[in-house]
Amino acid sequence: MSRSESPAESVAEHEERIKRHLSASREIAETLEFDDDLSFEMGLPSPGRRTFIKTSGVVAASAALAGCAGDDDDEDDDENDEEAPSAERSETVQLAAKQYEFDPQEIRVPPNTELTIEFTQSTFEENEDFAMHTFYLEDPYDVGPVELPENTNDDVIDSVTFVTDEEGTFQFECNVYCGDGHAQMNGQLYVVPEGESVDKVDFTDMETLKERHEVLKEESELAQEPSHDLDLRDIMVVTERNNASVAMIDTVNDEFMERVENVGKAIHVHDFHPDLPEQTREGAYVYTQSRQGEMYKIDLFDFERVAVADAGTDARDIAVSRDGDYVIGGFYNPNHLVICDAETMEPIKRIPTHTVNPDGESLGSRVCSLYDVPEEGLFLAGLKEGGEVWLIDYTQDDFPVVATIECGRTLHDGFFTEDGRYFMIASQTDNQMDIIDTHERRHVAAIPMDGVPHPGPGALYPDEDLAFTTHAGAPSVGVWNTETWEAEKMIDVRGSGLFIRKHENSDYVWADVILTDTEDDAYVYTIDPETLEVDQEIDCSQWGAAAAIHPEFSRDGEKVYISVWQGENESILVFDPNTGEMLTQIEDLLAPTGKFLGVRAEGH
Structure with missing residues (x-):
C-alpha cells in the first residue's frame, strides 16, 4: 500500500506536537524525555x-x-x-x-x-x-x-x-x-480494599514486603497435567490493559483460550520460567509485573494465579533467573529492586536504586528495564534517571551489585545481540543507543539515533549484523551495525513508533506507527532488511483499528500478531509476515496491548 500524502510538518512543529502528546501522559521533558507510560496511553x-x-x-x-x-x-x-x-x-x-x-x-x-x-x-x-x-x-x-x-x-x-x-x-x-x-x-x-488499614504501607521495609506476599494456591494443589494439548511455547500471554487481566491465546489455531482476572492493572511485561520448554510441571509458569506494583505467578497448565508479591505502587519490569530460582521486579515507586523466590514469590532481597546521575546529582531512580544476562548468572537493571546499567549477581547469597555502568540520560528499554554478549539500551534524552559489553562489564559505544529511541524488544538481522529501533519522537527507524557499532541508516517511515520485531524465518522487519495523532496510528509496515527500505504499509483501520501496535511473531515465524487496542473491534490481527495478507482476527479481547510468547523462555 502506498504511503498517503500529508501536509509538510517542520521539525519544530513535529517536536512541539510530540511534546504535547507525551505531556498528556505525564512523561515528557524539554529534550523529549520519554517514559513507557505513554506506550499504551494516548x-x-x-x-x-x-x-x-x-x-x-x-x-x-x-x-x-x-x-x-x-x-x-x-x-x-x-x-x-x-x-x-x-x-x-x-x-x-x-x-x-x-x-x-x-x-x-x-x-x-x-x-x-x-x-x-x-x-x-x-x-x-x-x-x-x-x-x-x-x-x-x-x-x-x-x-x-x-x-x-x-x-x-x-x-x-x-x-x-x-x-x-x-x-x-x-x-x-x-x-x-x-x-x-x-x-x-x-x-x-x-x-484501600475493605478491611485493610488506610495507614501508609512502607514498601521499603522487608518485613512489610514479606507480609504483603501471598500464596494463592499451593503447588501440590495445581493440575499435574495441562488442561489443553498445546505446547507451552505456543501460548501467547496478552495484556488486557483496561481489565487487570491477561488473555491466553493459542497461536497454533489462533484462538482465545482463557482469561486470567485480577492480576493487576496494565501489566507491562511477562517473563517465563526457563524450564517451560521442557513441558513439565516445574516450568509451566509465566510471571507478570503490573503497573500497580504486583508481581504474579500464573500456572500455564490450568491458567490459575499461584502467588503474588505486592512490593510497591508503581512498577514496569520483571525478569526470571536462568536457573529458575529467582524473580526480580523493578519499581518506579519506591525506587528499588525486589528479588523473590520463584517458587513462592516471597521477597528475599530489596535493593534501593539510589545513585548519582550523569549530571552529578544524587537521586533515587526508577527501574526501566530488567533482564537475565545469558550465561552470566546476572540480572541486568536499567536505571532510568540514574543513567546507569547495574549488574546483580544472583549466584551469591547476598545478591551483590557487581557492576554499575554509566550510560546516557533517561534510559528506557533495550535488547541483546544474538550471542547474548552485548546489551543495547535506549538513552532517550541523549537520543542514542548505548552498548554494554556484559562479559567485560563496560560501556563500549554510544550510537546516535533520531528523537527518543524506543526499541521495545527490538529487532535483529544477524545475516548483515544489523539491529533496529523505532523512535517515539521521529518518523524513522534507526539501523546500526552490531560489529562496528556504527549507525547504518535512518529509514524514513510513516510516523513515530514504539515496537519493532524480526523473526529469523521471516523476510521482513515489522513495526508499528503511533503518537502521530492521525489516522496513521492504524498503520503497521514492513522493512526489507537487505535494502533497508519500507516494503509495505498496511492500514489496519479496514479491520476496525484506530491504533494498531506491538508486532509479535509465532514460534515458527509463519505468522505475525498485531494488537488492535483502540477502535471498533478490540482484537488481534494475524498476518502472513512475508506477504502482508491478513489471515484471521482473534476477537472478544479487552484492549489487548503487549503480547509475549512462551517461546521467549528459550532465551533463558
Whole structure:
C-alpha cells in the first residue's frame, strides 16, 4: 500500500506536537524525555464516564490532549446522573503542586468515600518561566485536568469531589509540561480494599514486603497435567490493559483460550520460567509485573494465579533467573529492586536504586528495564534517571551489585545481540543507543539515533549484523551495525513508533506507527532488511483499528500478531509476515496491548 500524502510538518512543529502528546501522559521533558507510560496511553480518556458531585473553578475532562476540553451531550449527563455512586463517608485532602512533585504524593482513603481534593499551592521553584500545573486522575475516575495557576500561599485554588467506588492504585499527574523534571510530577490515589488499614504501607521495609506476599494456591494443589494439548511455547500471554487481566491465546489455531482476572492493572511485561520448554510441571509458569506494583505467578497448565508479591505502587519490569530460582521486579515507586523466590514469590532481597546521575546529582531512580544476562548468572537493571546499567549477581547469597555502568540520560528499554554478549539500551534524552559489553562489564559505544529511541524488544538481522529501533519522537527507524557499532541508516517511515520485531524465518522487519495523532496510528509496515527500505504499509483501520501496535511473531515465524487496542473491534490481527495478507482476527479481547510468547523462555 502506498504511503498517503500529508501536509509538510517542520521539525519544530513535529517536536512541539510530540511534546504535547507525551505531556498528556505525564512523561515528557524539554529534550523529549520519554517514559513507557505513554506506550499504551494516548491522550486522556473520553469524558462523561464519571459524575463529579461538586466542583469549583475549571474542571474539564479531555478526550485528546491536555487543554482540549471535551463536551458531554445531555443524554450522557442524564446517564451519569443515574449512575452516580453513593458514599459511606467523606474526607478532604489538600494537595500542593510543586516543581517537580505533588505533596502529598500518595492519597489513601477507604472505598466508597466522598473524597474532596482541595488544590492549594502551585509553585515553580526550579523554573520561573512556567506558571501553570494541572491535576489529572486516571481511568476509571477520569478527574480533570484541573488547571492550577501559580499560587505561593495556602489559599485553595480549586477543588473537586468524587466517590472512590473503585478499589486499587490509580495514578494522578500533571499533564502540562513544566520543565526538565516533569517526568517526576505524579502520584497515586490508593483506594484501600475493605478491611485493610488506610495507614501508609512502607514498601521499603522487608518485613512489610514479606507480609504483603501471598500464596494463592499451593503447588501440590495445581493440575499435574495441562488442561489443553498445546505446547507451552505456543501460548501467547496478552495484556488486557483496561481489565487487570491477561488473555491466553493459542497461536497454533489462533484462538482465545482463557482469561486470567485480577492480576493487576496494565501489566507491562511477562517473563517465563526457563524450564517451560521442557513441558513439565516445574516450568509451566509465566510471571507478570503490573503497573500497580504486583508481581504474579500464573500456572500455564490450568491458567490459575499461584502467588503474588505486592512490593510497591508503581512498577514496569520483571525478569526470571536462568536457573529458575529467582524473580526480580523493578519499581518506579519506591525506587528499588525486589528479588523473590520463584517458587513462592516471597521477597528475599530489596535493593534501593539510589545513585548519582550523569549530571552529578544524587537521586533515587526508577527501574526501566530488567533482564537475565545469558550465561552470566546476572540480572541486568536499567536505571532510568540514574543513567546507569547495574549488574546483580544472583549466584551469591547476598545478591551483590557487581557492576554499575554509566550510560546516557533517561534510559528506557533495550535488547541483546544474538550471542547474548552485548546489551543495547535506549538513552532517550541523549537520543542514542548505548552498548554494554556484559562479559567485560563496560560501556563500549554510544550510537546516535533520531528523537527518543524506543526499541521495545527490538529487532535483529544477524545475516548483515544489523539491529533496529523505532523512535517515539521521529518518523524513522534507526539501523546500526552490531560489529562496528556504527549507525547504518535512518529509514524514513510513516510516523513515530514504539515496537519493532524480526523473526529469523521471516523476510521482513515489522513495526508499528503511533503518537502521530492521525489516522496513521492504524498503520503497521514492513522493512526489507537487505535494502533497508519500507516494503509495505498496511492500514489496519479496514479491520476496525484506530491504533494498531506491538508486532509479535509465532514460534515458527509463519505468522505475525498485531494488537488492535483502540477502535471498533478490540482484537488481534494475524498476518502472513512475508506477504502482508491478513489471515484471521482473534476477537472478544479487552484492549489487548503487549503480547509475549512462551517461546521467549528459550532465551533463558
